[in-house]
Amino acid sequence: MSAIRHETAVSTGRTARVFLYLVLVLFALFYLLPLYVMGVNSVKPLPEITGGNMMALPRAWTLEPWRAAWSSAQIGVQPTGLKPYFLNSILMVVPAVAISTIVGALNGYILTKWRFRGADWVFGLMLFSCFIPFQIVLIPMALILGKLGLAGSIPGLVLVHVVYGIGFTTLYFRNYYAAFPTELVRAAMIDGAGFFRIFWRILLPVSGPIAVVSVIWQFTNIWNDFLFGASFGGTSQPMTVALNNLVQSSTGVKEYNVHFAAAILAALPTLAVYVVAGRYFVRGLMAGSVKG
Amino acid sequence: MGFLEIRNTTKSYGPVEILHDIDISVEEGEFLVLVGPSGCGKSTLLNMIAGLEDITSGEISIKGRVMNGVHPSKRNIAMVFQSYALYPNMTVGQNITFGLEMHGTPRAEREKALAEVARLLQIDHLLDRKPGQLSGGQRQRVAMGRALVRDPDVFLFDEPLSNLDAKLRVDMRTEIKKLHQKLKTTIVYVTHDQIEAMTLSTRIAVMYQGYVQQLGTPKEIYDTPANVFVATFMGSPAMNIIPAHVVMREGVPHAKITDADGNEVLLRFSQPNLAEWDGREILLGIRPEAMTDPEGADRQSANIQTLTNRVSVTEPAGSDTFVTMVLGGKEVVARMRADALVRPGQRFDFAANMEKAIAFDPKTEKRIAP
Numbered sequence A: 001m002s003a004i005r006h007e008t009a010v011s012t013g014r015t016a017r018v019f020l021y022l023v024l025v026l027f028a029l030f031y032l033l034p035l036y037v038m039g040v041n042s043v044k045p046l047p048e049i050t051g052g053n054m055m056a057l058p059r060a061w062t063l064e065p066w067r068a069a070w071s072s073a074q075i076g077v078q079p080t081g082l083k084p085y086f087l088n089s090i091l092m093v094v095p096a097v098a099i100s101t102i103v104g105a106l107n108g109y110i111l112t113k114w115r116f117r118g119a120d121w122v123f124g125l126m127l128f129s130c131f132i133p134f135q136i137v138l139i140p141m142a143l144i145l146g147k148l149g150l151a152g153s154i155p156g157l158v159l160v161h162v163v164y165g166i167g168f169t170t171l172y173f174r175n176y177y178a179a180f181p182t183e184l185v186r187a188a189m190i191d192g193a194g195f196f197r198i199f200w201r202i203l204l205p206v207s208g209p210i211a212v213v214s215v216i217w218q219f220t221n222i223w224n225d226f227l228f229g230a231s232f233g234g235t236s237q238p239m240t241v242a243l244n245n246l247v248q249s250s251t252g253v254k255e256y257n258v259h260f261a262a263a264i265l266a267a268l269p270t271l272a273v274y275v276v277a278g279r280y281f282v283r284g285l286m287a288g289s290v291k292g
Numbered sequence B: 001m002g003f004l005e006i007r008n009t010t011k012s013y014g015p016v017e018i019l020h021d022i023d024i025s026v027e028e029g030e031f032l033v034l035v036g037p038s039g040c041g042k043s044t045l046l047n048m049i050a051g052l053e054d055i056t057s058g059e060i061s062i063k064g065r066v067m068n069g070v071h072p073s074k075r076n077i078a079m080v081f082q083s084y085a086l087y088p089n090m091t092v093g094q095n096i097t098f099g100l101e102m103h104g105t106p107r108a109e110r111e112k113a114l115a116e117v118a119r120l121l122q123i124d125h126l127l128d129r130k131p132g133q134l135s136g137g138q139r140q141r142v143a144m145g146r147a148l149v150r151d152p153d154v155f156l157f158d159e160p161l162s163n164l165d166a167k168l169r170v171d172m173r174t175e176i177k178k179l180h181q182k183l184k185t186t187i188v189y190v191t192h193d194q195i196e197a198m199t200l201s202t203r204i205a206v207m208y209q210g211y212v213q214q215l216g217t218p219k220e221i222y223d224t225p226a227n228v229f230v231a232t233f234m235g236s237p238a239m240n241i242i243p244a245h246v247v248m249r250e251g252v253p254h255a256k257i258t259d260a261d262g263n264e265v266l267l268r269f270s271q272p273n274l275a276e277w278d279g280r281e282i283l284l285g286i287r288p289e290a291m292t293d294p295e296g297a298d299r300q301s302a303n304i305q306t307l308t309n310r311v312s313v314t315e316p317a318g319s320d321t322f323v324t325m326v327l328g329g330k331e332v333v334a335r336m337r338a339d340a341l342v343r344p345g346q347r348f349d350f351a352a353n354m355e356k357a358i359a360f361d362p363k364t365e366k367r368i369a370p
């Protein structure tokens, strides 16, 4: 009796699974299509694109568009390629991610293990900041950056992204540390460890998964940001703004192959972060969501 | 003045007072157990001694030094937590020496202290493992090691055995007792298990609803409980509490009780001061082991009274047989020898050891005799 049921369960499971995989493969192909188009067209000479099929493989392979995108394409008025802007983005994203993650971790630590009156209010307000659209803060932010003398500079952009990011990073770390046993903190207190030593020696060593979540989240958001970069970048604009200027330029022929290469270049760092740390991402998200 | 003094100490969370006027003095080398049901405030009191919770009012001092407002690490105490609270990212060795490291003890001394403690607790072979790779009993030992290595004035234990299985709990209990006898350090130990309290302590504070109901040696607590709560909380099965009337016969107070069939039974008291209660209602407290079959009765007792009553249920438990009957309208448990011949429904002659009987005031539930 039970054996028969077992068999039918397996066989229906099998057809369902075949169907499921079919659907998944189709979706994957659908999602990969743009990447394919970009990749293929970034290694073709321009006439092959303007004269022929976007989907076809290149007849004459060339890396020239990549070289041009990187170091010689006309961006605005200068033929610099994306290189200097890429550097700007790195100089912006590394400190911004590091600072917002560290501040988020400290906030989470304080909000769960050194609770004070009104801690929940503070946390609520920080959460609220996650829901404020970028556009609303543009003018007040411009004023503040101007007053601080940071307008149009990389430190200014770092500040903007840190301020915008700590709401999220605090949320991640607070939820993660809420599940961390308070008895451990108490034991460390009796052992004579102070505020920073408890953080450094007891909490941080087990914060890997959530730190990965925070870094990935912040990195992708800050790297891909266009609005803040365009508004406050000044002379040190990030990669996204440069890419826009390159693609939107109205003078001369549109070099689609260079545009494709440039777009891939702009996306590569986030891709790299996902490949390296992606599998911790889901794990960390789950860990952080267990207790709130 | 005691080694550890808790004087008129209270604790409030906001407007709610959860510990009321606690007054306990502990001598050096004592093993004090705080016992009581869940939520009575045991952990809170322990955390106040440790400095993990503020003292709302009153004073706690250790070795004559007032501890109010002193940081936990400066009180020279060590604590073992219910969850053991081992640092998951450190090895056993690092766990044990972390406190010494924080206090700036040189490495060589730390290594020496570690070796000593590891030998004492027989965990030498585990020193390089992480806590996640240990069994419950081994974690328990490591947690004790972390406390021992500091050589503190006072050890604080918060239900250290409650995460272990029954067998291991008994073993570790014996080991803690041995350790105390060897080291003679002052210990304050929290548990809700009355057997742990009885076996480990030199003195017990029974707590309920934020009050210390009684403070005394295990024998005092067991033989002369201050009130009905202490009487029924300590001991397993619990003490029988039977409504009764005091009547005088030939100038001696007796307890008048109705048995299962509605007959009146008279049991002579050994406590003469109950004469004042002539004609009034009391609660008669008698432990299951003071209600036996006649052959099992205590030969030392000068006052064994026979009580005939109908048996409702018998429960053989291997070493003893527990017999339930109805007395004064309440279920009453008697503890018989394992091979006592007794059947449900039968009328049986019980031997009540009235020397061990206790009388409580039914209104205040306080003990009135002996």
Ligand SMILES: Nc1ncnc2c1ncn2[C@@H]1O[C@H](COP(=O)(O)OP(=O)(O)OP(=O)(O)O)[C@@H](O)[C@H]1O
Pocket (backbone or CB within 6 Å): B013, B018, B036, B037, B038, B039, B040, B041, B042, B043, B044, B045, B192
């Ligand atoms: N932070 C707090 N705020 C308000 N009330 C609290 C707080 N902590 C504890 N209490 C209350 O204080 C009382 C005593 O708690 P405590 O933890 O000391 O109990 P306990 O005797 O250790 O119980 P258990 O055996 O369950 O551990 C409980 O009624 C609890 O609800």
Ligand SMILES: [Mg+2]
Pocket (backbone or CB within 6 Å): B042, B043, B044
């Ligand atoms: Mg407790």
